[in-house]
Amino acid sequence: xxxxxxxxxxxxxxxxxxxxxxxxxxxxxxxxxxxxxxxxxxxxxxxxxxxxxxxxxxxxxxxxxxxxxxxxxxxxxxxxxxxxxxxxxxxxxxxxxxxxxxxxxxxxxxxxxxxxxxxxxxxxxxxxxxxxxxxxxxxxxxxxxxxxxxxxxxxxxxxxxxxxxxxxxxxxxxxxxxxxxxxxxxxxxxxxxxxxxxxxxxxxxxxxxxxxxxxxxxxxxxxxxxxxx
Numbered sequence: 001x002x003x004x005x006x007x008x009x010x011x012x013x014x015x016x017x018x019x020x021x022x023x024x025x026x027x028x029x030x031x032x033x034x035x036x037x038x039x040x041x042x043x044x045x046x047x048x049x050x051x052x053x054x055x056x057x058x059x060x061x062x063x064x065x066x067x068x069x070x071x072x073x074x075x076x077x078x079x080x081x082x083x084x085x086x087x088x089x090x091x092x093x094x095x096x097x098x099x100x101x102x103x104x105x106x107x108x109x110x111x112x113x114x115x116x117x118x119x120x121x122x123x124x125x126x127x128x129x130x131x132x133x134x135x136x137x138x139x140x141x142x143x144x145x146x147x148x149x150x151x152x153x154x155x156x157x158x159x160x161x162x163x164x165x166x167x168x169x170x171x172x173x174x175x176x177x178x179x180x181x182x183x184x185x186x187x188x189x190x191x192x193x194x195x196x197x198x199x200x201x202x203x204x205x206x207x208x209x210x211x212x213x214x215x216x217x218x219x220x221x222x223x224x225x226x227x228x229x
Contacts, residue, residue, distance in 0.1 A: 097210075098203045098221065102200055103201075105197055106197065106224050106226065106228070107226040108214065109193070109223055109225045110223040111179060111196075112196065113175070113176060113196035113217075114173075114174070114176075114217045115163050115216065116173050116216055117173070118164075120160075121158065122158070122159045122161075123156055123159075124159060125193045125194075126153065126180075126190050126192050128154050130152045131152065131184055132152065133181070134148075134182070135148050135150040137178055137179075138179065139171065146164070146165050161176075174216045
């Protein structure tokens with residue numbers, strides 16, 4: 001399910017949706033099998049009771065064990081039903097909550113930014129001034145598409161990428177990740193963090209977990225650091 005303003009377009013269905021559907025189908029099959037076993041067990045038990053020899057009735061311990069098994073299967077079916085209900089309610093509540101992000105500008109902290117029409121922008125923070133800073137951009141498959149020198153100033157620095165690799169080839173629109181590697185004059189690593197910003201245009205629920213659609217990428221709520229009107 002995708003919650004979106006009427007002016008937005010729906011993003012392509014992700015492979016996660018197919019995985020979620022397969023998992024749901026498997027769970028339904030298992031539930032049907034369990035219910036079938038439960039019904040079979042009940043039929044066998046009642047048939048056994050009706051046809052037992054009155055002069056040599058079933059051993060009480062054996063009968064008690066079968067009743068315990070009966071109760072355990074019944075409880076398992078009920079637990080599974082209740083769990084499916086809770087999951088469904090949680091998904092619905094999450095969808096309602098995340099709609100408040102629509103149209104808002106958010107800060108993304110997983111290092112990703114959306115490349116659109118040859119432009120992607122990041123802000124990276126250096127804990128201290130560095131002697132050398134290297135910027136590496138990778139695509140959704142983890143392939144390095146660009147490397148270059150970055151700023152060495154302590155604090156926040158900006159990086160605007162034109163979407164071209166080191167050979168000048170334009171890359172396809174999509175989600176790209178920036179990694180910052182910096183060292184001080186003594187060769188020690190300088191702490192760094194990377195963020196990007198964008199407007200949330202849609203909420204993608206096809207995987208069962210809310211994903212915010214920002215430009216040409218999707219991010220989870222855990223990767224959002226701040227929200228602005």
